[in-house]
Amino acid sequence: MTLWEVDIYPASGHVDRLAASIVADAEDLQIATHLEIATAHGFLVQADFDADHIKLLADQLLVDNVVQRAVVAQAGEAIMAETPSSLYDRLIYVMPKPGVMDPVAQSTQAAIADFGQPAEAVRTFHKYWIGGLDDAQTERLVTKLLANDSVEQVIYGPMDLERLSFGKSQPFELKTINIRSLDDDHLQLLSKEGQLYLTLVEMQTIQKYFQELGRDPTDIELETVAQTWSEHCSHKTLAGKIAYKDEKQELHFDNMLKETIFAATQQIRKSLGDDDWCVSVFKDNAGIVTFNDEYNVCFKVETHNHPSALEPYGGANTGIGGVIRDPMGTGMGAKPVCNTDVFCFAPPETDPGSLPQGVLHPRRVMKGVVSGVRDYGNRMGIPTVNGAVYFDERYLGNPLVYCGNVGLIPVDKSFKEVQPNDLIVAVGGRTGRDGIHGATFSSAELTSESESLSGGAVQIGNAITEKMVLDVLLEARDRNLYNAVTDCGAGGFSSAVGEMGEELGAEVWLEKAPLKYEGLTYTEIWISEAQERMVLAVPEEKWPELQALFASEGSEAVVLGKFVPTGNLTLTYNGNTVGQLDMRFLHDGRPPIVRDAVFTPPTTQPLTLNGDDGKSLGDDLRKILSSLNVASKEWIIRQYDHEVQGGSVIKPLVGVQNDGPSDAAVVRPVLNSRKGIVLSCGMNPYFGDFDPYDMAASAIDEALRNCVAVGADPAKIAILDNFCWGYTDRPETLGTLVRAALACRDLAVALGTPFISGKDSLNNEFSYFDEHGDKKTIAIPSTLLISAMGQVDDVSTCVTMDLKQSGNRLYLVGLTKDELGGSHWSVVNDKLGGQVPQVDTDLAKKVFGGIHAAIQAKTVRACHDLSEGGLAVAVAEMAFAGGIGANISLDDIPHRLESPSAVQLLYSESNTRFVCEVPEESADAFEAALGDAPFAHIGQVAEHKELVVTHGETTLLDEPIELLKQAWQAPLNW
Structure with missing residues (x-):
């Protein structure tokens, strides 16, 4: 050759x-x-x-x-x-x-x-x-x-004459792991060196299981248990036994997740009765809700943090590819209709000389992550319509990469069930060494050695292969050629087949798996997380037709085994039995995590305000607009195709020049219908430094008000949770997580917004040794992403945030409070202390309902929620997005302030507030639609090109909107 x-x-x-x-x-x-x-x-x-x-x-x-x-x-x-x-x-x-x-x-x-x-x-x-x-x-x-x-x-130097084959066949060798005779120290050593990342109690449980069987496990059996019991796959911390204590209460959970977030959804569904619009929650790859008589919609958001820290492009690329497969593996298979993404990075201007060993520079991480998500979504022809980017120095060792996908599924295809003797069929990509130990690696803390030790845990995706699988899978679904489907994600075949066969049993013939190259061991075949693979349960009589269909589209389909009613998982390789596990032990045998959790609120001090002079207020506005967490993300957004499939209604950028920040995306998933879905998100990591309860509550409020701001019905908004936390073995860290989960339960029930799916990513910490040999750890801020999916009956009623017409009235709806704690005003002025924003759920229901009624009555020309930066930033964004000025008076703003100052009125980040543009002739109808919600007429849209703010007879701000826009666009104008 x-x-x-x-x-x-x-x-x-x-x-x-x-x-x-x-x-x-x-x-x-x-x-x-x-x-x-x-x-x-x-x-x-x-x-x-x-x-x-x-x-x-x-x-x-x-x-x-x-x-x-x-x-x-x-x-x-x-x-x-x-x-x-x-x-x-x-x-x-x-x-x-x-x-x-x-x-x-x-x-x-x-x-x-x-x-x-x-x-x-x-x-x-x-x-x-x-x-x-x-x-x-x-x-x-x-x-x-x-x-x-x-x-x-x-x-x-010049290329060596090396051959390009990636492996060669090896003689079969069955490996067993001596576990029965190990003491506790050696059990822990085996867990670490084998990249199993199991606790001592879990290793002892496995040891006892095989002692009772009278044999040691094979390597594939031990790996299977490790994948299934990993934090990534089993969510064992959130689902564990937790004794929680704070200043006011002591709580004991047998399963914290079920008793907070799951319980909230069950309570909401019960209260809805026959009007329950949830279809399938927390039991499939994505949560499903009703949409119209013909279709349901499903939504899932995943994290891909650890792989993205090691290899930003590949980690993010397979993060979006993996979450697209979640709707594809939901029910009998959904068609992906749009993507979302949220990223958390350290500041891109970080000093390169300050980076610990093993940490990539944030700028490189950012560019790699963005391009990875961009390439996969664009190549699959799926629009990326909504997202956010957050910056904090504490994301240096662990960037966070959240990827989401919404799918459209026929009503009669929303459920699945494996039948006895169905064939196990693998379709799509071939299996290689990509992603070995990906699930267990994602459950561990990163260190300066992770790049070299766990590089194999990073997969590289191929969007074209997945697109081919998607197209032929939907055709096979519509021909009823299979009984169930799931994706091969974390854990590869081990998790996909193990989960599908949990209630029955499965026999797998590993030598049948199509390989990218020779030389893989039977264990590598089983736990590889090579991308673009799905597993189907296919009746034997339908296999010939399904095989021919996949072959006709150039996509591989191979029988790997059979689902058999034995209650066991049996793995063979060329006729040799290499593994046999009881499904009950595999799925129910993991000992529950038993942990203590404590929360002690941090001591905060009153916030010292600056003077209310116009110069400082104007400087504050420009500094906030040009801060990374507020500044335009246009450099990222414009890399994504948000028009493909033709259903995009409200885009990520809006306004006269299509560069204003939209509150939420609106998409028509069924093109012959005017009905739309609304997608938004909420996240406030700064608030978690004060109280994770208020952080979680504010994130939910933000996600809902973003939906409501464009026209979504607040009575039908589904939400998803994604917890990214530090090392939860510490009681104080776990305490913050429990407190956030309690807020999720309380807010969901109070607002009638059920959680339909979720995902957690724990142990997001990075450890290294400094130049003095001292161990240092960088822990992320406790970070909760809330994603929301609302619905609108007619997308023509939706509104955007950009100002439309001079002379129209401007209203503020909601109450402003003394809540500058954790605000962007505090951050840019290096201020500590103050009260973090809280949520009044009774007020929220009134305000959300009033805004929706006003939009439905077609009295609103523009609507923008107040979030980062408060009123001043919201009106500035509305003005420069519309290319038109605004006159604002602070005199009549509804508030709960003892002695209101301009700083509080302009920059407080109190929840549940909106600014609405209303034509003069619609003012009475608008005010009537708001009902009991607090509101005030605060100004007018102006013909001039300035943002002018007065308080009494004093002009506090007189800022050209073009200069404000330049400040907003400059930081990330790469």
């Missing part, structure tokens, strides 16, 4: 854009200020091709001849003539490590075969010529920018 190298360069006269980007990033990260670099990318093709054929492939397949040119040679024959300049003294290749998913290489290999001669193997690479750096600078450039050791290998 000949190993050909195809180098691809920018065509003559075209800019080397990758090189320019690297130079800019190297300067940003203070790696080098005089970097000389040129780049190429290309392919290594191992095949019996002659020179003419490989040149034909390069010209007609591999190169865009308009903007690129190719150079072809045998690998090992250095293409010295193509060294761009004598400025460069180093040549570096970067390529995926053997065994790491290389989607472009896979697609290329398939396309090469279409030219009549197949290639044995293909790998992609990037090639860099570097000059002007010493050895240490080169090493920093490679490790910080050019390559990620988790998934990529670096070759210095």
Whole structure:
């Protein structure tokens, strides 16, 4: 076999854009200020091709001849003539490590075969010529920018003549793990070194189980239990026995999750009676609610934090790919209709010299995460319509990546049930070493060694493969060719088959799994988290038709085994039994987590206010608008396709120039209907530093008011919880989590908003040793994301936040309170203390109901909720989004303030408040629709281009909206 190298360069006269980007990033990260670099990318093709054929492939397949040119040679024959300049003294290749998913290489290999001669193997690479750096600078450039050791290998100098095969077959060897005779210390050592991440009590439980069986476990049995019992898969902390204590109460939970969030939903559903609009909650891959007579809708939000910390692009890429598969595996399969995403990063201007070992720079993490989500969603043709980005220094070691997907499912396809003797059928992508130990790794704390120890836990996705699976899966669903479906996510086949067969039993023939390359052990096949795979339960008589259907669309379908009513999970490999576990032990045998939780509220001090002079108030407004958590996220939003599928009604950006921040997205999932779904989110990590109860309550209020602001009916909003917390073995950390869960229960019941799904990601801490050898830990702030899905009967009644017409009235609806604690005004002024915003649920019901009635009455031209930055920021955003000014008076604002100051009225972040634009002729109808909700007429939309705020006879603000907009757009205008 000949190993050909195809180098691809920018065509003559075209800019080397990758090189320019690297130079800019190297300067940003203070790696080098005089970097000389040129780049190429290309392919290594191992095949019996002659020179003419490989040149034909390069010209007609591999190169865009308009903007690129190719150079072809045998690998090992250095293409010295193509060294761009004598400025460069180093040549570096970067390529995926053997065994790491290389989607472009896979697609290329398939396309090469279409030219009549197949290639044995293909790998992609990037090639860099570097000059002007010493050895240490080169090493920093490679490790910080050019390559990620988790998934990529670096070759210095000309390409070696290495073969591209990724593995070779190995003789079968059944491995058993000596566990029965281990003492406690060695049980814990086995858990750590085997990347099982199980507690001592759990290891003792496994030990006892096999002692009673009179044998030691095989490696695959131990791995199966570890995957199933992982925090990621079993949510064992939230579902554990917890004794909670705070200053006012002591509570004892047998299952904290069921007794708070689940219980709230059950209570709401019971109160709805025959009008219950929940269909399936907390028991499938996504929560399902009613939509119309023909369809239901489902919603799921996942986290993919740890993988994204190690390999931002791949981690986020498979995060969105994985959550898209959740609706695909819900009921009998839903069609994904839109995506959401929320990210939490450390500030991108973080000093590179301050980074602990093993931590990627936030700017690199941010760019990788955004592009990973962008590429997967766009390539699958699914619009990304809603999201948010939060910044805090404490996300340095653990960025948070939340990805969500909404699916549309026929009413009669909303449930599934595996039948005895159904075939276990794997469809979609092939199995490789991607994501080994992904579920257990995601349940552990990160350290400075995680990148090298757990790099295999990062998967790389292929959106095109998943799109092919989606299309053929929905066709198979409509032909009734299977009885149940689920996705292969955390734990791979072990979790998918284990969960589907829980009530029956399953027999799996591991050698039947299609592999990406030879050499995988039976255990690697079983626990691999290779992407784009689904598992179906197929009646034997329908298998031939299903197999033919998948084959006709170029998607693989293979029988892996059978669901058999034995109550056991039996695993075989080429006729050898390699594992046998009782399903009851696997799913019900895990000992409950028993932990103490305490909450002691932090001591807070009164907040010292600045004076109410116009200069300081104007400076405050500009500083808040240009703070990272308020500033425009347009750089991210515009990378996403939010128009594909044609159902987008209210976009992420709105206004006269389509650059104002929308409160929520509105999408028509059924294009021949005017009915829409509304998507929004709420998150307030700052508030958690004061009280996680108030943080959770505020997040729910924010998510609901964002929905209501565009027109959603508050009587039919479903919410999802995603808890991302630190190390919950500490009673004080677990106490904050319990307190947030209590708020979720209380607010959901009071507002009639059921939780329909959720996910938690715990142990988000990063440990390292500083230069003195002292252990340091970076823990994320307690972070709760609330996602909301509302509905509107007619999308033509929806409103956006941008001001529309001079002369219209402006109203503030809701009560302003002395709640500057944790506010953005406090942050930009380095103020500590104060009262964090709380939620008055009785007031919230009045305000939400009144706003909805007013929008339905078509009295509202624009509506914007008050959140980060309070009234001043909300009106400023409305004004510059509409390209028109506003006159505001603080005199009559409804409040609960002893002696109201301009700072409080302008910058308090009290919940449940809105600013509405109302035509003069609609004012009486608007006020009547609000009913008992507090409100006040606070000003007018103006013809001028300024935001003018007065208090009595004093003008406090007179700010050109164009300058406010520039302050808002500048920080992330990359």
